[in-house]
Amino acid sequence: MSETARWRRVWGVVAGVACLVLGMALLREVVDLSDHRAGLTSTVAAAMEDSGVSHPPTAVLLNFRSYDTWLEVVVLLGAVLGVLSLADRRDFSLAAPRQDAPVLRRLVDLVLPLVLLGGVFLLAQGTGAPGGAFQAGAVVAAGLLLAHLGGSLRLGRIRGVMVVLVAGVAAFLTAGLATLTAGRPLLDFPTPGSHAVIVGIEIAIAVSTALTLTLLVLASAPADGPDEDLP
Amino acid sequence: MSLFLLYGGGGIILFVVGLHRLITVSHLIRKLIAANIMAGGVFLLLVATAARDAEQAPDPVPHAMVLTGIVVAVGITAFATALIRLLHSETGSTTLDEADGDRPASP
Amino acid sequence: MSLAVDLAVVLLLLVLAAAALYLPGLFRSAVLFLVFGLMMAVAWVRLDAADIALAEAAIGAGLVGALILKAVIQMGDDAGERGSRR
Numbered sequence: 001m002s003e004t005a006r007w008r009r010v011w012g013v014v015a016g017v018a019c020l021v022l023g024m025a026l027l028r029e030v031v032d033l034s035d036h037r038a039g040l041t042s043t044v045a046a047a048m049e050d051s052g053v054s055h056p057p058t059a060v061l062l063n064f065r066s067y068d069t070w071l072e073v074v075v076l077l078g079a080v081l082g083v084l085s086l087a088d089r090r091d092f093s094l095a096a097p098r099q100d101a102p103v104l105r106r107l108v109d110l111v112l113p114l115v116l117l118g119g120v121f122l123l124a125q126g127t128g129a130p131g132g133a134f135q136a137g138a139v140v141a142a143g144l145l146l147a148h149l150g151g152s153l154r155l156g157r158i159r160g161v162m163v164v165l166v167a168g169v170a171a172f173l174t175a176g177l178a179t180l181t182a183g184r185p186l187l188d189f190p191t192p193g194s195h196a197v198i199v200g201i202e203i204a205i206a207v208s209t210a211l212t213l214t215l216l217v218l219a220s221a222p223a224d225g226p227d228e229d230l231p
Numbered sequence: 232m233s234l235f236l237l238y239g240g241g242g243i244i245l246f247v248v249g250l251h252r253l254i255t256v257s258h259l260i261r262k263l264i265a266a267n268i269m270a271g272g273v274f275l276l277l278v279a280t281a282a283r284d285a286e287q288a289p290d291p292v293p294h295a296m297v298l299t300g301i302v303v304a305v306g307i308t309a310f311a312t313a314l315i316r317l318l319h320s321e322t323g324s325t326t327l328d329e330a331d332g333d334r335p336a337s338p
Numbered sequence: 339m340s341l342a343v344d345l346a347v348v349l350l351l352l353v354l355a356a357a358a359l360y361l362p363g364l365f366r367s368a369v370l371f372l373v374f375g376l377m378m379a380v381a382w383v384r385l386d387a388a389d390i391a392l393a394e395a396a397i398g399a400g401l402v403g404a405l406i407l408k409a410v411i412q413m414g415d416d417a418g419e420r421g422s423r424r
Binding site: 232234237238240241244245248249252258260261263264265267268271274275278279281282288289294297298301302304305308309312315316319325 | 341344345348351352355356358359360364367368371374375378381382384385386387389390393394397398401402405406408409410412413
Binding site: 130217 | 388389391392393396397400401404405408
């Protein structure tokens with residue numbers, strides 16, 4: 001066999017052995033870990049009253065570790081800017097929707113309001129039950145993508161797209177600056193106002209995430225018309 | 232076997248298997264799939280550590296971390312597919328190898 | 339009883355991942371990866387992580403799977419790797 005093929009075969013074996021060894025070492029560590037019980041559940045539970053929401057993961061995401069969530073939204077913004085900068089078109093217009101799917105279009109027209117309602121519901125109950133901004137944004141993005149596939153979403157140059165895309169980052173920035181100018185540590189929300197701040201940030205995140213996720217999938221489309229037929 | 236061992240061990244296996252394919256295959260989309268499966272394995276291990284104590288509610292901090300990880304993964308995958316598509320449309324190849332009969336890596 | 343369910347979930351996850359990674363055919367890999375993502379959502383439910391289950395089903399399986407599938411389809415017939423589209 002050729003030179004490269006032989007090297008590839010050798011590398012395959014070496015990699016396989018190395019991964020096996022790594023896997024066994026990691027598994028041993030996992031077995032060691034299984035005895036540790038100390039988690040942060042009680043620590044978080046003790047601080048829930050100050051958080052402004054009643055669902056622990058939401059409190060962790062948007063209050064106790066809100067800095068991580070801020071940077072997460074920044075990463076999303078960076079990704080969508082990267083995808084848009086690589087897109088074939090110079091404006092934000094999305095790929096031409098399919099023209100020949102009447103059944104899908106009718107179905108989407110029926111289902112889209114429910115999808116949007118579902119997104120709003122997930123956002124609204126995220127403070128007290130499973131749900132939240134990212135889930136809501138993803139559901140709305142799925143609805144928008146369905147609308148695009150069905151042909152009912154016809155967007156040319158979307159004015160104000162950048163404003164919506166940066167809304168999440170901007171909300172965090174505003175909240176952070178507000179806490180700093182009030183003399184508190186960054187993003188340390190005061191207990192009486194924390195619920196309002198969290199809800200405000202969540203709404204901004206949900207809206208910007210919805211558009212961001214939609215553009216992430218759509219903007220990487222070829223410049224020449226609809227996609228080839230899906231199988 | 233506890234829940235933690237089962238899911239944690241499964242997560243480790245996913246990670247290692249994904250790692251193996253990541254470093255052996257040359258097709259970029261396959262590498263991307265492998266990287267995402269590795270990420271899934273890590274998330275499994277994290278959430279398994281959150282569910283270790285059966286009496287208490289699950290630890291919400293790893294939940295938040297995994298949520299963040301999932302969102303970051305989709306951003307990275309989107310950018311990666313855009314880059315791979317660009318590479319494919321510019322050079323016609325879907326790997327970064329030079330010695331496979333593709334055009335040589337030229338500036 | 340519930341341990342059997344968890345065992346089945348983890349086994350399915352491993353089988354789906356191995357199939358997505360090792361079987362020939364790029365399209366098949368992409369679809370299997372999408373199913374793997376949905377199975378992960380089931381695993382999150384078993385681990386009492388409802389928020390993550392929602393996010394995984396929508397973002398992890400749905401959007402990532404759709405992105406990879408989209409890339410596979412839009413790159414057209416690629417030498418050798420396209421494989422079966424069944």
